[in-house]
Amino acid sequence: MRKGVMRPGHIQLRVLDMKEALGHYRDLLGLIEVETDAEGRVYLKGWTEVDKFSVVLREADEPGMDFVGYKVLNNDVLDQLQKDLVEFGCNVEEIPAGELTGCGRRVRFDSPTGHMFEIYAEKEQTGKWGVSNVNPDAWPRGLTGMKATRFDHCLLYGDDIDGTLKLFCDVLGFDLAEQVLDENGDRVAQFLTASMKAHDVAFIKHPEKGKFHHASFFLDTWEDVLRAADLISMEDVSLDIGPTRHGLTHGKTIYFFDPSGNRTEVFCGGDYHYPDHEPVTWTTDQLGKAIFYHDRVLNERFLTALT
Amino acid sequence: MRKGVMRPGHIQLRVLDMKEALGHYRDLLGLIEVETDAEGRVYLKGWTEVDKFSVVLREADEPGMDFVGYKVLNNDVLDQLQKDLVEFGCNVEEIPAGELTGCGRRVRFDSPTGHMFEIYAEKEQTGKWGVSNVNPDAWPRGLTGMKATRFDHCLLYGDDIDGTLKLFCDVLGFDLAEQVLDENGDRVAQFLTASMKAHDVAFIKHPEKGKFHHASFFLDTWEDVLRAADLISMEDVSLDIGPTRHGLTHGKTIYFFDPSGNRTEVFCGGDYHYPDHEPVTWTTDQLGKAIFYHDRVLNERFLTALT
């Protein structure tokens, strides 16, 4: 949080069919459905999230990610970062408060990898779902499916990941927590954090700009990852890989697809990071193990199925 | 235990190199090395096992299983079953006490699937390893690797599994706990138990006689399965598949290979069985899910890599 960016606050995903998408994000993942806005977008959140929403689903002809937004400490930070983004050379657009219901003014910008990001300082705080802020129980009754606790991060594919690293670290105050270097010492993957988490966003080098690999949601335990795997099978959902562990971040994880073809991850555990930590490095000769710690082999689908 | 057969008591495996094999069974699996006999065979056991040994490694030119032995209640049972085996038509051989150090008289017999089995009534009881039988602690200090608790069962491939079912159920008093039936209602896999366990031995139909698929060892928890997976990667051991769950028995599991090519499983959990339970049935159109509950697809290696 060196420059006042706190956390991933929301992600807007394109889905082909809203009803099917709700079967995935609400019933299977267990996100809480919050509301539907005038444009028909549906808002959801994980039960531990204090802000009103963190996932926005928009019905569209193609799957993928519209944008991901980060919440900053306050409006002073927002103003300063807006200037810095312009100075860095981003195309910066201001989205008025209320365009997403309950969300304040957003500053939208593009990245050298061709993705759309946002920062904002204000969002209605409705509190954790199902537990009070006074004498709160350990967890709420009535959760469904995988009981995902929060939107955690996303992984994006694009070409100029060096440029995007500069943008996120120099302008937005993220740190490089983990990386993959090829035999020439060039970075082909970067995991960036604005907090103690091993990643608040990650990028993998890819010839095409602006691709979306997955949105990730946090679970509490390895037992919960098993339960997610069981549900994926019981609901006949398309599995990508897992349960397994990553080498990078050491998170315990499973990947699967929403009905539109967008990839979803649920995971638990993993490394923590502080700003004075040297980045953890994986080398491409160990790329299989870096990605899938147990199999030590990449599946082609994981590299190429993008939206 | 309808006819007095209690449990799988030992398995003798052929390994190409004893030193490497001990790296696998002792250091990685965490079995306790008990002794080496005059023939150079090495005896091991899981720490919860009360009898002196349960795994015997024999150096040989080819990997595979020599035999698996079941302990029966007492010598009366042994005498009766010996007669019954002869009457059933098995080739029955008597192995004198002491041929395996610490083990009493064994009755060895072949099965219609071409495997060698044994029953015996007596084996030296040295107690659980590292914990007393008086005021015993929850677990012993000094375990290594995966901390496998016991030899649990084996899975064997062969042709006449109907004949072997008769042998195990009618003569030895096992029950059919779980099975796979093909579209004609023919049994292609059978999981047999003499106890509450979902399987004390299992068979899969296969054109060739006498093949060995894997020996399986019990772990306490799904966390232990993860730990096993991590160790497999850290030690660069050949992984077959996992961590995952089976549809059959619902055990949580991981498969990997010893340096000789014999497959090893460690697993936890799973269904229980009583003699009055109808067998659980899987149908071949769901075979992928029956074997690998999460992937729902068989890997070719799992079906064909046999020793």
Next chain:
Amino acid sequence: MRKGVMRPGHIQLRVLDMKEALGHYRDLLGLIEVETDAEGRVYLKGWTEVDKFSVVLREADEPGMDFVGYKVLNNDVLDQLQKDLVEFGCNVEEIPAGELTGCGRRVRFDSPTGHMFEIYAEKEQTGKWGVSNVNPDAWPRGLTGMKATRFDHCLLYGDDIDGTLKLFCDVLGFDLAEQVLDENGDRVAQFLTASMKAHDVAFIKHPEKGKFHHASFFLDTWEDVLRAADLISMEDVSLDIGPTRHGLTHGKTIYFFDPSGNRTEVFCGGDYHYPDHEPVTWTTDQLGKAIFYHDRVLNERFLTALT
């Protein structure tokens, strides 16, 4: 199962208020409510149990246990054991089929500790709740509360535990799996099993006859024990002790009370037993650790709150 007794099959408990009792056994424990009989008794079961029911609640003026029943292999076993019980000197009564809906003829007998037991060979088999016997999923959707999987055992207090040991071991074929011996070598607690479980029934020496300490239900994991503990707190249920581990059996456990004052346990894990195993012995100088492995001190309530 040396004499054909398979398992604890049902327990009939007295409760002061049926509606409150259902809040405990159905909503909190997560047992499945099966039916109400003509006498107003309510039948329940754990979801993994194949037989129609395992818990019967009867509204009465005093809490406690009416009887616990064990299922035997078949009617031949039932006939033989009936004779043996008479010969042993029990007061034996025959309860006609149908007195418990769906249950066959029961042979009821008293024990030297003053408890009422039953054996029976037949009960309607309705299958596991919520999962098919063909291609069964790993667990059913729609479970509530602690998701107790089965009625596992009960612990009873009484005076002549030596007499009851004879009855259970010599007549019914149970084994002594674990015991507590006092400084004179007298047995003050005995854990008996007819299976691989560390106890299918247990007795503690106590001056008064016929007292009930707790009914116990099986959970899958230590995470489930935590979840049970959380629910006990969230529902403001009276806790006895836990989460903790026992020294005896090494099960991981938590104890709490139903609204009538009957004690309930949910637990997971623990030792296994085979008939050739020497009993595990705890000595009374380590009684605290034997009962509560972590605290190593008994709470007075655990010893004296009986129904």
Next chain:
Amino acid sequence: MRKGVMRPGHIQLRVLDMKEALGHYRDLLGLIEVETDAEGRVYLKGWTEVDKFSVVLREADEPGMDFVGYKVLNNDVLDQLQKDLVEFGCNVEEIPAGELTGCGRRVRFDSPTGHMFEIYAEKEQTGKWGVSNVNPDAWPRGLTGMKATRFDHCLLYGDDIDGTLKLFCDVLGFDLAEQVLDENGDRVAQFLTASMKAHDVAFIKHPEKGKFHHASFFLDTWEDVLRAADLISMEDVSLDIGPTRHGLTHGKTIYFFDPSGNRTEVFCGGDYHYPDHEPVTWTTDQLGKAIFYHDRVLNERFLTALT
């Protein structure tokens, strides 16, 4: 990290006998022994900690805490905070680099609750213990005991907790994550964080100044908490309470004592916090549940055994 304070970096504890203390902190907790300095102080760390040490043991006549230190982003932050501390009215002392081997210049200050704190910007970084920073395995071989991963926080008792709150929040940039308010709305406990953790330090109101309640170390899982509980029993260590969960922070926890009477906690899980989150509040009428979520009753020892 609003003002550049990153994390708890070290704690110096007084122990009566160094050899016994090492039995506790190194062998039981599983901290890594790093070195002994010229004064005989012994340095240790959790294996995930990148800096050289986090725990310093000093042999003394009385148990307790000498000081706890926080690492800040850089020397500019250190200089600024030093000025701010003086301005706030703390007694500020500068400790030269090297007084703790491998640690840079420290700024020591007292708090209104009578405790000694430090901030520093530099400490030798020796990396995680037993795993490389390049292609790192998931965990190192050779860990012992409870395998504590890091020094996490401490809980301190003192009188003027309002003054200390001002110091930590206004001067050092901590946030109030959780609190206990009495019936008059006065704060009697405060959990403060400089990160996403629910607490980097905590204070409970107490008539006496400068008391130490416990130092806390992080474990990965609830299974690890059980393992810690088992070890406490196996090593006959004095247990305070647990395994259990806290209401405050919802961490899963166990407390026990070192041979000098200092309390140690190991825990896992629990809530996360961001600077825009309202503090979570517990009220004193629910204090039992706030502290011990399952028992819902305080034990006297937890409140009064201080060093």
